[in-house]
Structures are given as structure tokens and as C-alpha cells.
Amino acid sequence: MSSYVKRVGDLTEPVELSASQIAEKMTSTVDTGFDPVTKPAHYAGHTGIECKQAMESMLGTDEYVSYMQGCAFKYLWRWKSKNGIEDLKKAHECIENMLEALEGGAS
Template sequence: MAEQESMASMQSAANLAWANGQADMVHSPPHYNQAGIECIDAIRAATDGGYEYYLQGNIIKYLWRYRYKNGVEDLEKAKWYLEKLIEEIENE
């Protein structure tokens, strides 16, 4: 029970940061962290060998849409995924 309350408290703090414009929507958006687990970590664990393709797909997605949706924020997201992909390749 205490763990659930702690997780709820963390999520409430993340939501408050987002509402106040203090959340980093590129590097650590609060909606991508549930129960203390980052979504990217769960995806990496679930996709194993497909993780690099996942990263590549997201790079393409954000580069494709930046002019029509979120501008520089989408370019920053593409950069974030590119940095993750480079890190993956270097650690092989």
C-alpha cells in the first residue's frame, strides 16, 4: 500500500511539474514514467534486437513532422533518439 501511495505521489508531482510548464518534454516527459519505470527502458527490454529499429523509426517520425507539429521540440526529440541510437551502437 505504501508503495502505491509513493508511486501516486511521484506521478502527482510529475503532473504538477507539467501543468506548471516545468517538465522537460524532450528528455523526460512525465507521462512516459509510470511507477518509476521510464517507457524507453520498458521498450528496450521488450524489443531486444528490435530496439535499434525502434529508435530509428522515432528519429524519422520526429524529423518528418517537425514542420507541421511541434517545430524545434520535435527536432530535439529526434536528436534525443539519435543520441540513444549512437549510444546503443557504441556499446555493442
């Protein structure tokens, strides 16, 4: 198993959670730490794994970085016409995600 998978979480051995544990994780994930730019509630999984972590695990680092590059471009392209400064912050977050992936989680 690559160090990459260990970095984002070993998804090969699922952990069984009780209904109450799942409910607790859903509540804590959605209600705490919500930020529309860096941690939107609608990207939190019921197990506490964020969408971007699952995506990087599924795609691999190179493809994940390419995807984040495309997202950053999208936010930079539309910022004046759609969400203004929030889109610039989202582009910045995408670039931070790229750096973190490329640096192995060191940033």
C-alpha cells in the same frame, strides 16, 4: 541473464511497493525533471521505470534501435509542419537513445 537486462533493470523479480511508496514515486517522477523532449511526464511509469527502458527490455537492443530510428525519421519528416524545433530536438533525442543502447549505456 544477459548484461542487457541488468543494464536496464532486472524486471524478472518485481519489487513490492506500498501504496504510499507508489504515490511518492508517481509524484516525484511526474513532477521533477519534466522535459517535453527528453523526459516527458506522460512516459513515466508508476514504478519510476521510463517507457524507453521498459521498451528496450521488452524488444531487445536491435529492435529498440530500429524503433528509435523510425521515430527519429518521423520527427525529421514532420518538423516543419508540426512542432518545429521541438521535433528536431525529439529526433536528436531518439538518435541519442540509439547511441546509448548501442554503446551499452556508456553515453
